[in-house]
Amino acid sequence: MTDETNTSIFDNAKQIAVSRRRFLGASAGLVAAAGVLAACGSDDDDASSSTGSGDDGSSTSTTGAESGGGDASGDLAIAKVAAGLEVLAVGTYTAALDAAGSGALGEVPPAVGEFVTTAMGNHQAHLDAWNKVLADAGEAEVTEPNADLKPVVDAEFAKVTDVAGAAMLALMLEEIAAQTYLKVLPTLSSPEAIQLAGSIQVVDQQHQSVLLFALGQYPVPEVFQQTDKAAA
Amino acid sequence: MSIDDRQLIGLIEESQDLQVDALRAAKAGIPDLREIAADRRDARPDPIQIARYNLGRRSLLQRLGLTGGALAARGVLAGGFGAALAGIVARPAAADTALDVQMLQTASSLERLAVATYEAALGLDFIKNGNATVVAFAQTTMSQHNEHKMAFQAQTEALGGKVQDAPNPKFAAVVDEAVPTLKAPLDVVNLAATLEKVATDTYLTDLTMFEDVTSKEIMGSVMGVEAQHLAVLRAVAALLTANMPDLIAVPTDLAALPAAAGSVATPEPFETTEPDLIAEPESGAVK
Numbered sequence: 001m002t003d004e005t006n007t008s009i010f011d012n013a014k015q016i017a018v019s020r021r022r023f024l025g026a027s028a029g030l031v032a033a034a035g036v037l038a039a040c041g042s043d044d045d046d047a048s049s050s051t052g053s054g055d056d057g058s059s060t061s062t063t064g065a066e067s068g069g070g071d072a073s074g075d076l077a078i079a080k081v082a083a084g085l086e087v088l089a090v091g092t093y094t095a096a097l098d099a100a101g102s103g104a105l106g107e108v109p110p111a112v113g114e115f116v117t118t119a120m121g122n123h124q125a126h127l128d129a130w131n132k133v134l135a136d137a138g139e140a141e142v143t144e145p146n147a148d149l150k151p152v153v154d155a156e157f158a159k160v161t162d163v164a165g166a167a168m169l170a171l172m173l174e175e176i177a178a179q180t181y182l183k184v185l186p187t188l189s190s191p192e193a194i195q196l197a198g199s200i201q202v203v204d205q206q207h208q209s210v211l212l213f214a215l216g217q218y219p220v221p222e223v224f225q226q227t228d229k230a231a232a
Numbered sequence: 233m234s235i236d237d238r239q240l241i242g243l244i245e246e247s248q249d250l251q252v253d254a255l256r257a258a259k260a261g262i263p264d265l266r267e268i269a270a271d272r273r274d275a276r277p278d279p280i281q282i283a284r285y286n287l288g289r290r291s292l293l294q295r296l297g298l299t300g301g302a303l304a305a306r307g308v309l310a311g312g313f314g315a316a317l318a319g320i321v322a323r324p325a326a327a328d329t330a331l332d333v334q335m336l337q338t339a340s341s342l343e344r345l346a347v348a349t350y351e352a353a354l355g356l357d358f359i360k361n362g363n364a365t366v367v368a369f370a371q372t373t374m375s376q377h378n379e380h381k382m383a384f385q386a387q388t389e390a391l392g393g394k395v396q397d398a399p400n401p402k403f404a405a406v407v408d409e410a411v412p413t414l415k416a417p418l419d420v421v422n423l424a425a426t427l428e429k430v431a432t433d434t435y436l437t438d439l440t441m442f443e444d445v446t447s448k449e450i451m452g453s454v455m456g457v458e459a460q461h462l463a464v465l466r467a468v469a470a471l472l473t474a475n476m477p478d479l480i481a482v483p484t485d486l487a488a489l490p491a492a493a494g495s496v497a498t499p500e501p502f503e504t505t506e507p508d509l510i511a512e513p514e515s516g517a518v519k
Contacts, residue, residue, distance in 0.1 A: 109487045114494030125501035182456060186448045191440035198436045198452065202503035205456040206463035210497050216483030219464050223376045224383070225456030 075193045076137055078184045079130045081232045082197070083142035085177050086127035091145055092153055092173055093120035096166045105163050112163055112214060119170070119207050126200050133193070149176070149231065164215060171211040175229050178204035183230035332447055333393030334513040335438045336384050339451060341400035341516030342431050343381035348399055349407055349427055350374035353420045362417055365481050366468065370424075373461055380454045387447055393518070400516040403430055418472045425465040426509070431458040433505040438513070463497035470496040 096116050100108045131141040153173070160166050181201035188194045209219040350370050353359050360367060385395045399407075410423050435455035442448040470492060471479050479489055 110491035111489035122501040202459040
């Protein structure tokens, strides 16, 4: 190994160490906010803001809200929390695209731009799916971001000055979302709701791998997915 | 190609530390399951349990609109989750083994097959003498699958079932058929991606059928990691196909990655299950 290569390795390692410290600092507030949400419990139907007024959880539809022998109102409460997280994710990725377009993040690699567009579209599809569950059950659709996490994300986003900073913030949001879905899986009652939450959990985990790879980190860092950052 | 070996090793060591912590946490829950195991010691459901399970299947079929003619029309022809699930739930419950135990045994068999396949791949000259990052990924992923297998086996025992430690026969046949055709890294990556897709889709389907909460938690946790393996393999396959093997590195040259690298890992907004790539609960059950 040459001295030049050694220098490159050490520079990279130092850069990653700095990035990790920045990441941990930025993530602390988000995790704390997610923890507050989790402490509130999934029985808090108003954990996510929703607009308009709707009926109670009773359903005459054939979608996930209807579950033979299960707790449909519990599924709907979780759907609201999930939708609130998805609104937040869509908004954050949209803001990142705007910042990139204005040059505020410096030069944006093509793969990063493509990822942001893809992830934003994925989260919009997730939001639409949860809102369909709510609408089919006669509930109001969620159009506002998670009220507890939004101010923390806004504060962290205000500090972002480059692609790496934006990626680290996105990584934390994806972790919160994926872990939330994993944590609520055993409490969902209908197979359709379980399948929806699980299929989104999978994609949010994959978003993390892409972000970790972009940040120069190992893309599958855990042998078991954790739930310590879950927001429900 | 420049591989930052020391940094990669450091990252892998960090990953292994996390694995140890995670396994410790997973194992911590096992003693709590002894009471459940005592209740379900021989894993043989009583008639009431079987009747309830079959009733649950019919209820699920009805909710999916997959009964009778609808099943024939949609279950056979339609792809995705509905068809896959319909194929599974349309069969009556086996009277010899509880469904939860069957799914855990089948999961163990998939993990066993994955370990064996990665191990065999690491023995191929064009892999072991090829891209160092691919080798490191295969080694780490093999280790993670082994941890998954042990978690499923421990949970099988906790529920009173017999441990499955043989490869899944349905997909072992697929691997056996593919092995003679493995001539280049891309062939291996595609085979590994198939196995990761099988695991992800099987677990996603099983999650809708589990009765035991802890089993559901473990399988959901493992599913999230298999999905990440799949994402990485999709990206690696794309870079190999584009003849850009030098970019398969940690860290990579972010600026040099093609735009498609940002979307190839998640081709759809939802994980779409494919019926042919699901290991039915009985496919890996201990006979």
